[in-house]
Amino acid sequence: MNDLFHEPLPNLILFLPLLAAVVITLFTQKNGHLSAVISVVAILGAFGAAIFLFCSRLESLSPRDFAAHWLTVDSKTLGESLRITFGFLLDRLSLLMMLIVTGVGSMIHIYSVGYMRGDRSFGRFFACLSFFTFSMLGIVFSDNFLQMFIFWELVGVSSYLLIGFWYERGAAADAAKKAFLTNRIGDFGFLIGIIFVWSMAGTLNFIDLRNHLTSNPVLLGGSATAIGLLIFCGAVGKSAQFPLHVWLPDAMEGPTPVSALIHAATMVAAGVYMLSRVFFLFNETSLTVIAWTGGFTAIMAALIAVQQDDIKRILAYSTLSQLGYMVMAVGLHEPPAGMFHLATHAFFKALLFLGAGSVIHALHHEQNIWKMGRLKDKMSITFWTFLIGTLALSGFPFLSGFYSKDSILAAAYRSNLPLFYLGVVVAFCTTFYMFRLIFVVFLGKSKSEASDHAHESPFIMTGPLLVLAVLALVGGVIGIEEFVIPKYHSIQFVKTWSERTMEPFSVASTYFGIGAFVVGLALSFALYAKAASDPLPRALPSLMSAMRNRFYFDELYAWLIAMTHEALAEVASLVDRWVISGMVVRGAHGATEFMGRALRLLQTGNLQTYSFLFAAGIALALYLMLLR
Amino acid sequence: MNLALIVPEISVVALALLILLLDLWTPVAAKVRLGYLAIGGLLLILAMTWAHDLSAAPAVGFGGMFQADGLGLFFKRFFIIAAVAAIALAMDFSARIASGISELYALMLIALSGMMFAASVNDLVLAFVALELISVTFYILVSFQRGRLLSLEAGVKYLILSALSAAFLVFGIALIFGASGVTNFTDLNHAAPTLVLNKAFWLGLLLVLIGLSFKIAAFPLQMWAPDVYQGAPTPVTAFLAIGSKAAGFALALRILFIAFPLIAARWDKLLIVTSGVTILYGNLCAIPQRSLKRLLGYSSIANAGYLLLGVSAVSASGSSAVLYYLAGYLATLVAVFAVISVVGRESDDISAFAGLHQRSPFLAAGMTLGMVSLAGIPPLAGFLGKFLLLRSVIDRGFSDPAYFWLAGVAVIGVVISLYYYFGVVRTMYWQSVPADAAPLQFSAPMKTLLALSVIGMLYLGVCPSAAFNATVEAVKSLRF
Amino acid sequence: MSPLTWIFIFPLLAAVGIVLIPRNYRFVIRCVALAATAISMLLSISMFASFMPGVPGFQFEQQRAWAGDLGISYHVGVDGLNIGLILMGATVAFAAVCVSSSIKTREKEFYILLLTMAGGILGAFASLDLFCFYFLHELALVPTFIMIGVWGKGERKNYATYQITLYLSLGALLALLGLIAVYLQLPAGHRTFDIPQIIEFYRTHRMAESAQRIIFPMLLFGFGILVSLWPFHTWAPLGYGSAPTGTAMIHAGVLKKFGLYGLIRLALPIMPDEAQRWAVTIMALSLGNIIYCGFVAMRQRNLNMLIGNSSVAHMGFAFLGIASLSLVGITGAAVVMVAHGFLAALTFALSGYLHEQTGTLEIDRMGGLLRRLPFIGAVTIMAMMAGCGLPGFAGFPGEVLSLFGSWGRSQVMTGVAVWGALVIGGVYMTRAIRNILHGEKEWPNILDATSLWRRLPFGLLLAGLLLFGCFPRLLTDGIKVSVEPIVGMAAGELHAVKGGHR
């Protein structure tokens, strides 16, 4: 292992945002603009450094790991060793992710300056944002499980802070809490999995683990499945997979840039990133579970998205659905496809969220799509970029989403046909609900006062939209997929642009995808192009109400929690109050006092009683000593 | 006869007589000041006791009745200090006695001489006479405030019950004498092997111990303590609680571990049960107590139980722990009684102490320290005493688990005792002063006494070495 | 003289000094208290800085004869195990004095008792002599009772005083019996209260099993009661709920660690057989702390009761680590002790502040405080997060190490403990944040801690949490070296350490 500070660049990338967060928290919180500048400069600096690092590392891409001991508890005599490092693992995966986080992050930071202007806690917002960036980069660079877990938790808490940014609003505070706790449930499995891995393998370092597993494939023995699933729990929480998906839609209570950054581009992608990172740990069984979980999440979320009315919630369920895709890709032995989709998704989903933010901003925080409409003319930049994002998401050929989604569908087509068909249906739904959104919000008639008076957002907000739109357009053909597949030790982009552009069309699955897009678009156009309200609930009442109500998951969980934790807590509390401190403690106390009062009654003050008790005592003593 | 052996005792008696004589020529107003004479004389005698060489072999005199040894010397010093404190308390108390303050001093001195003889007893006959000397003097002392009904009532109770215990003691002595033909401890010790199986002797020893249990206020003869403590004048209560109890222990140690070490070792179960029951009785009864002196009566029972821990251990460390605990108990009780005597003039109900902290922080602090020490909490004497006692008990526990149970009972007793000791502290600190509270009169001698006893508590709690060595030396004359 | 002596003598001397200051010189009294604790904090920091963590054995040792005939000597010294505790204790003491400015009645007595507590417990941790160890702890314990009684809050303070007094005394006395028994188990020639000597003796000898069977439970439950081991925990929330802020800080933060320290330092190495036999039981009881008290904390409507219960729950992790009898686990327990010290002190300081400002501790009556109290609110959030084991705060490395350690002993129980750490802890802490800080309630008349002086205690404690959270090696490197022989002895020949070997 190399010295941590031997290489300054990763340190710079990681700690610049932290520095910004600390400086803002301690010194400049009151001065919002200065804080914003600090934060933006920090992430831009990090982004610059990331690009520099990326370029400098393009030549030799064998994984590099350098670290410092963070926590070492070992003893030769006792045969115990727990070494936890703080390190940087630089390989294709982390470099790519680093670029996404800093790049998309930069855009969102800049956008936020416009979006959050005038907020009372402007400074605090940027502190949290910078802190989040730091945490996220920590996950990206982690070279071992525990470090990853640490930043994993920090990401959790920073998302908690950001979702609950408007803590005065009860809903936001509740959503933050819910997000944090749901994540914690996932982390529960993750941490156990980490401990399990350590106890079986004796190390937590990714490279070491991979080497151990390569040299000894049965290292994990019968626990392999358990370990795999436990680790996957972490991803389920963070990437909001079924059954822990419930937090993500609620998290839309946070400011929109937060939704874009955290709940579209980066944090929720951490689960997929982690799965790719430790892909070598999973065996067949766990991969199957992963794939089906992803698939199920994708279809379920897509269905729910169809019936949502809140612009951000639609995007949130869409995110869920796309994350399901990515997880499914990992489960189908294709982490590169997952990562590819992650990257493109980061571009277009961030774009979509920011676009939605722009709309919301323009409409003074109106989020119901049925109160919008006809925004195309008033907000043309927003509209066009939003449209690009939608097309990319729906897998319109030659846009970024097309390629990444296609590689996932291709993987499914190769290995798991049921999942493939499921994926196609999801693709159809995606197109359907996204264009529903487009039709209702941007086209059609204006449905409210606010949407009549909407106007385009300032350049500081539309600028990032444009940049992201460009990325969403071309993200599929710049070679991300090739970069992720670690075939070569150095990057040689062997394919030409045209090769990349045309590659998908050689596979049958692609046409299914395009078909799904076309059908979805058509159906959406038919239903929503002119609609003033949603026609579907009248057509399919029960199914739609189930979808509208998110298949009652929240209610189910509320019931589950009430039945388990609340009930147990109530029982524990009652036991504590009545049994332990009541019966046992107070009982002992009361019994002692009672005995005292009872015994005291012997002290009648009457000589006769005393002499009788004397005699009785003596009789007792004599009996014990002489007669027994 | 070797009069040199009993020089301290003779001096005390002489002092008593001197005071009685001087009383005739002293004007009434100045009689209180005879106390200074008594205290001065006692301190002189105390200083004199250091003239004795501790390392010398125990000297026996008066037909083998009297044995001057380390144990005796320790107890004599102890009694003298206790008497000094009692007389100092009595000087402060004089205002509440109609007349006869100098007789009070003299009687205390006579009781002291009885205790000092008891400390060196080596014969059952002398033991009986010394005990009776103490008892008879205390009948008078307890009922000294004969204008007060409580005092008289306490006197009568003490009289009857003490006489009852004396009857058992005498009958026990008779049986021991009958079984062995001797009354001298040395002779009894020689005869012990043949006596071990003699039931009449068992009975005799048992009755003697029962008789002694009255003096130390241990089960089964513990009932008198609360009533008498409550009724007796405060200085007398103090002297009774410290001196009389210690005299009982001096005799118990001598009888058990000089005369009958062989039998004591076999009777450990009896001692264990007695100790445990006494601890529980005293502590449990004290819980709901409102009268402070009465509370101290129960506490005195509990403390007798703790002291019996050391006796029941039947070991040198146990006995030395008893001595150490007694020393700490002396310092503690003097502080407590000094405060009671100042504050409890009108009433010894705990409510009289309400908000004492505001009336006199010094008194409240003294009382708090006393309670803390009684409760056995560092850094005061009570802690180290209990520590040593428990140590001696646990030491036996590895061979006999009953001792662990006894230690457990002792711990529970201590915990219960915290309840009422802290009740007192609570009253002083977080209740408000009664509206009709008279200002406290707090004389210089009392201040000195309180300060000295606090210093004593701290000294015994923090610098145990010297005192501990003294106790270890003292118990060398005992056999185990 | 060893700096250790100065560290704990300064507060005690100051306590004596304050006795001599007239009671209306309030400012002087407070200054003396502040100065004394500040000096001992600075000394402890400088000692911590010059401590050499890799070196086995004790440093800054000092030994003087005290009561040699009783086997007692004055012996102080630190190794990795207690240096963190002393640093933490001194810091908490200073912070406790800082926040006690809200005490307005009988300040003189308050500071005397507070300083006695602080000095006593610092001395206990510094002691390498069993007698002093116990003696000084008891010296620190008693003021707690009085302080709760006199300066306590809430209508249940009297009951709380009694309960905490009786409970803790019972625990302390039980432990005392055990300690005396340990002393007496030494053969006559070797009888000493000197901890290093005792341990050295048992390195080569084995205590009789029959004796272990008696002594270990005594120490376990004696110390356990002091640390609020389930089910002997009810005193803690109640007592802390009623205690004045400074008292609760020192007691929950520092004093409570005494039992754990005693278990690790003494009970484990000298009684390996029983330690092995009891390990699973201790683990089960620790789950009682973590899960059960976690659940109870979820139901609390009073902030102090919640913090108290969560503090009890945290002790579970220390017990979990101890029960693992592994290097990793016990190191974790030792880290938890330090971390929880800072944390508990911080949370009680915060609840004290909130109580002072809002006049209530009922969670339902709070809400929306963050808007008016940006500093306190932010610190509260951080403390709550630290309380549910967030990385970056010192609790995390401790809890994680405990969990890693205990995995080898019982996977199921460790799993349950993880649930307690991550989920249950998260539930009540986030609920507390939600109900206290978040929301829209308006508080027109409350003030944030704006002056540096008022912020200092919070800052210091937070700094401690963050420092050891980010750089746990500052603690673990020392602890590891000190724990290694302990674990070696506790493992005996059985060598029951599972998991974690390559």
Added chain:
Amino acid sequence: MNPIGLHHYLVVSVLLFCLGLLGVIIRRNVIVIYMSLELMLNAANLALVAFSRFNDNLNGQVMVVFIITVAAAEVAVGLALIVALFRRRQTTHVEDLTTMRL
């Protein structure tokens, strides 16, 4: 008839002792209680004299002298006390002497 041995005297002594004890327990007049106590002391005296005789040793008789003297002194003080009490309370019944209780 058997020759009279030590045991005969001792049985008499024990019975007398217990009679005295019974008197202390069941009588309520302090003076009668006090008399019962004298009875107990006398029982002890009888035992001592008997032992003295059968052990062929005069020490027991000397002890009796001491007991009688002590008893006399005790009686003097005790009666004075009882008289003083009677002056205050106009009673010698133990039920009336329960000002201090519990």
Added chain:
Amino acid sequence: MHPLIFYIFAALTLLCGALVVANPFSRNPVTSAMFLILTIIFMACLFVLLHAFFLSAVQVLVYAGAVMVLFVFVVMLLDLPAEERRKIKLMMAGLGILSTGVIAYAMIRAVRESTLRDTLAPPTIEGSMSAVGSLLFTRFALPFELLSLLLLAAMIGVILLSKKDLK
């Protein structure tokens, strides 16, 4: 010496003793005192049987003569009424008799089961005044002197307690 003499005196002693404690006909303290005197006198007779001549004289003179007179004097002085019968607590009395019975039984059994020198050796010493007296002044000088102190204390006590000046 005929055993019958012993039995007669023993029976009389016990009978009078019993009448001191529980006289079915009178609860007057004076009656008790009178029977106590009788008990003491019969006991003096038993002393004579035991060759304790000096003590028997002392018994009659000091006990019956002085101590008991004091009792009777006080009883007369106080003019005490007889104890009222109705107040007797049966339960208390029953328990008292029970425990006294246990004590008596235990003591008698202990005495009977023990090995004591039971044969009457020919008297080598007589409990004469000179024999007892010389012991008193030689071996027992210290307790004897102590007794004087005791009497002094008693004297002071009696004077103090009987003083009239009540406050």
